Amino acid sequence: MTLDELREKVKNCKNCPLCDTRINAVFGSGNEHAEIMFVGEAPGRNEDETGEPFVGAAGRMLNDFLTASGLSREEVFIGNIVKCRPPQNRDPLPAEEERCIGYLLEQIRIIDPKIIVCLGRIAAKQLIDRDFQVTKQHGEVFRRNGRLIMATFHPAALLRNPAYKPATMDDFCLLYDIAYNRHFEVDIP
Numbered sequence: 001m002t003l004d005e006l007r008e009k010v011k012n013c014k015n016c017p018l019c020d021t022r023i024n025a026v027f028g029s030g031n032e033h034a035e036i037m038f039v040g041e042a043p044g045r046n047e048d049e050t051g052e053p054f055v056g057a058a059g060r061m062l063n064d065f066l067t068a069s070g071l072s073r074e075e076v077f078i079g080n081i082v083k084c085r086p087p088q089n090r091d092p093l094p095a096e097e098e099r100c101i102g103y104l105l106e107q108i109r110i111i112d113p114k115i116i117v118c119l120g121r122i123a124a125k126q127l128i129d130r131d132f133q134v135t136k137q138h139g140e141v142f143r144r145n146g147r148l149i150m151a152t153f154h155p156a157a158l159l160r161n162p163a164y165k166p167a168t169m170d171d172f173c174l175l176y177d178i179a180y181n182r183h184f185e186v187d188i189p
């Protein structure tokens with residue numbers, strides 16, 4: 001399946017009740033050959049209205065960190081664990097994640113990034129470890145299914161807790177170092 005075919009499937013998906021309340025399914029966007037893929041948890045109100053990921057205040061925060069670390073939004077791909085907005089921005093339910101995760105796994109297979117960066121707890125729990133704790137384990141690099149993966153704070157968390165910003169900057173600098181110094185083959189279990 002191509003990314004465009006998958007996008008069309010997501011656009012019309014009715015696999016879980018979130019389809020009843022969404023305005024737009026948010027497939028994700030960015031470089032379709034990206035070496036770096038960011039994964040958040042779910043669309044919020046702005047994303048639901050526009051159909052684009054990370055376009056509100058949290059999106060601007062993400063852009064700022066990308067720019068400050070020498071990366072750009074154009075070179076990465078950004079998606080979410082679930083593609084439709086949970087009402088009132090609540091956390092996605094396990095059953096909703098279960099129904100939707102196949103789309104993300106297919107996106108990862110097609111885009112084939114060299115490193116995945118989980119934005120926040122929900123993505124990290126789904127993709128790295130069910131017991132993942134972002135405050136303790138952000139910036140640690142793991143290998144899952146042969147691919148590097150790490151987590152950092154969700155930009156929305158940084159809006160609520162600016163004290164996490166320096167640690168987040170360190171994570172982005174590490175990401176830049178891995179990507180630009182071609183450390184994708186580092187020996188990580």
Ligand code: SF4
Nearest residue numbers: 013015016019084100
């Ligand atoms: S959240 Fe995912 S599984 Fe549920 S309707 Fe949207 S695209 Fe389909």
